[in-house]
Amino acid sequence: MTTHVTDARLVAARRRRILRRRFEPVLYIAPAFIVLAAIIAFPVLSAIGTSFLDASLLRPGQDTFTGVDNYVELLADPTFRSAFGRTFVWAGSALVVQVGLALVIATTLNKKLFARGVVRTTLIIPWVVPTVLVALIWRFLLDPVSGPINDLLRPILADPPIWLADTRWALPMLVLISAWKWTPFSAVIILAGLQQIPRELYEAAMMDGANAWRRFTSVTVPAIRTSLALVTLTTISGAINNFNGIWMFTRGGPNGATEILTTYAYRTAFVQFDFGKASAISVMIFLMMLVLAVLYFYAIEGRSPKKRSVR
Amino acid sequence: MKREHRYASWGAHAFAVVLVLGAVLPFVWMLLSSFKTAPELNGADKQLLPASLYLGNYEKLADTNFFSYFLNSVVVAAGTTTIALLLAILAGYGFARFTFVGNRGMLLIVVAAQMFPAIMLAIPLFTTIKVLGLLDSLLGLILVYTSFALPFCIWLMRNYFLAVPVETEEAALIDGCTRGKALWRVVLPPALPGVMAAAVFTIINAWEEFLYANTFIDTDAKRTLSVGINSLLGEFTTDWGRMLAAGVLVMIPVLVIFGYLQRYVTEIAGGGVKG
Numbered sequence: 001m002t003t004h005v006t007d008a009r010l011v012a013a014r015r016r017r018i019l020r021r022r023f024e025p026v027l028y029i030a031p032a033f034i035v036l037a038a039i040i041a042f043p044v045l046s047a048i049g050t051s052f053l054d055a056s057l058l059r060p061g062q063d064t065f066t067g068v069d070n071y072v073e074l075l076a077d078p079t080f081r082s083a084f085g086r087t088f089v090w091a092g093s094a095l096v097v098q099v100g101l102a103l104v105i106a107t108t109l110n111k112k113l114f115a116r117g118v119v120r121t122t123l124i125i126p127w128v129v130p131t132v133l134v135a136l137i138w139r140f141l142l143d144p145v146s147g148p149i150n151d152l153l154r155p156i157l158a159d160p161p162i163w164l165a166d167t168r169w170a171l172p173m174l175v176l177i178s179a180w181k182w183t184p185f186s187a188v189i190i191l192a193g194l195q196q197i198p199r200e201l202y203e204a205a206m207m208d209g210a211n212a213w214r215r216f217t218s219v220t221v222p223a224i225r226t227s228l229a230l231v232t233l234t235t236i237s238g239a240i241n242n243f244n245g246i247w248m249f250t251r252g253g254p255n256g257a258t259e260i261l262t263t264y265a266y267r268t269a270f271v272q273f274d275f276g277k278a279s280a281i282s283v284m285i286f287l288m289m290l291v292l293a294v295l296y297f298y299a300i301e302g303r304s305p306k307k308r309s310v311r
Numbered sequence: 312m313k314r315e316h317r318y319a320s321w322g323a324h325a326f327a328v329v330l331v332l333g334a335v336l337p338f339v340w341m342l343l344s345s346f347k348t349a350p351e352l353n354g355a356d357k358q359l360l361p362a363s364l365y366l367g368n369y370e371k372l373a374d375t376n377f378f379s380y381f382l383n384s385v386v387v388a389a390g391t392t393t394i395a396l397l398l399a400i401l402a403g404y405g406f407a408r409f410t411f412v413g414n415r416g417m418l419l420i421v422v423a424a425q426m427f428p429a430i431m432l433a434i435p436l437f438t439t440i441k442v443l444g445l446l447d448s449l450l451g452l453i454l455v456y457t458s459f460a461l462p463f464c465i466w467l468m469r470n471y472f473l474a475v476p477v478e479t480e481e482a483a484l485i486d487g488c489t490r491g492k493a494l495w496r497v498v499l500p501p502a503l504p505g506v507m508a509a510a511v512f513t514i515i516n517a518w519e520e521f522l523y524a525n526t527f528i529d530t531d532a533k534r535t536l537s538v539g540i541n542s543l544l545g546e547f548t549t550d551w552g553r554m555l556a557a558g559v560l561v562m563i564p565v566l567v568i569f570g571y572l573q574r575y576v577t578e579i580a581g582g583g584v585k586g
Contacts, residue, residue, distance in 0.1 A: 124569075140555060270526055
């Protein structure tokens with residue numbers, strides 16, 4: 001008799017336990033996802049929606065649906081076209097300079113150096129420093145009148161460049177300054193990859209008569225493929241999304257010489273208050289990122305589906 | 312096996328010295344120049360070292376809102392880090408311990424969310440924050456920064472929790488711990504390096520952020536360091552001494568935090584490669 005009662009109780013308890021077990025993961029993950037949905041997912045959809053509107057902050061509540069007009073307008077807009085092209089130049093040069101330098105730095109740091117830890121720590125400092133400080137320092141160093149760089153050049157060059165105010169120099173200088181800040185991050189990732197390579201691989205390659213270049217291309221590069229892919233992805237996406245690294249130095253100037261899509265979108269939205277057009281520009285940036293992400297997952301996840309499963 | 316004791320070549324060391332100088336000299340120059348008087352900074356005859364320990368540039372900062380900017384940045388960084396870590400620990404644990412439908416898909420979303428263009432969300436977030444009445448408030452910034460830090464922090468925490476053996480946790484559960492208690496007492500301690508790395512990542516990003524802070528905050532006294540210094544830069548491009556003094560003061564907490572947490576910085580990079 002009593003066993004029946006306890007049985008029923010047990011069943012109820014088990015049912016409750018099963019129910020709780022099923023909902024437990026949700027309890028842990030839900031808070032984070034609610035915040036993410038409110039602050040990221042909803043605005044993404046909203047931005048895509050706004051890109052089909054004629055919307056301006058100057059005329060609140062008077063948004064009208066205009067279909068793909070914003071996009072058509074953009075394609076005919078010469079400023080957009082040049083900013084679009086310059087974004088590729090900007091991201092491409094960032095990739096070459098930063099990943100190239102990072103490889104050299106990481107290879108050096110992977111050797112047995114005196115005080116290697118201190119060297120590595122020091123090299124990361126530019127990365128942890130906020131961009132506004134980078135802007136402050138480099139705008140001072142490159143100041144045409146009172147900056148130390150032109151003080152050094154003046155005895156050699158009669159007429160040293162005005163750097164960030166010169167349409168020819170501004171973009172290359174920003175690429176270099178960006179590299180100064182961001183290369184350490186890439187170097188740390190590549191170094192982590194290099195340290196995983198067993199020495200035996202190099203010894204075997206040497207015994208097979210491989211020279212230094214051959215060892216680099218046949219042993220090092222394949223071994224750090226994942227790190228390289230990650231660095232490539234973060235560098236390109238970081239460059240395309242970069243706004244601080246340009247706005248704080250030149251605001252896209254002089255004369256549009258450093259205008260990329262992010263600065264153009266910002267100017268359109270918060271200087272001209274054309275929210276519809278600015279949303280269309282940012283959707284274009286978003287599409288570029290999407291293509292990148294798909295390429296990355298195809299290259300990395302696609303090849304080794306087993307290794308990358310959840311556990 | 313013979314152990315390698317020999318150091319790398321002189322060339323490699325020379326190159327390392329060049330790299331270190333390249334990373335450090337701009338900061339050293341900023342520090343030295345911040346003690347120079349205006350004639351020393353702009354005069355024809357320039358010296359490497361300041362003539363005396365002139366503190367006028369630092370005193371002049373009191374005329375600006377610099378110290379408010381500083382405090383605001385500290386408040387925002389602390390608030391963001393606290394909330395983001397709390398949520399990320401819970402979610403990271405959920406991802407590491409429970410397998411359910413769409414787990415892998417959700418993780419992909421988490422990683423992809425890293426790549427969303429900040430500029431794309433600027434307009435809708437501006438509108439949302441305005442509706443919530445959080446425009447021109449630090450709380451609005453904290454909320455936005457938290458959500459931007461979350462995907463990576465969740466990813467990092469999940470990787471660390473995966474490395475904690477399930478058995479210890481099961482033992483705790485059998486001993487009558489609730490899951491929450493087991494997470495706090497058993498699972499979290501060994502994953503502490505992950506928590507620190509996530510904290511470093513969140514703090515760096517909160518100090519760095521400019522776009523949203525610039526568009527959401529109107530009142531000068533409520534600005535964060537990034538926006539505040541950027542506006543001062545526009546105002547005082549001829550008064551470099553004052554700006555460099557501000558730069559030195561921003562650099563100090565960065566170095567202190569970095570010096571204390573620097574070993575976790577490599578974990579950030581590691582967190583991206585692992586998994």
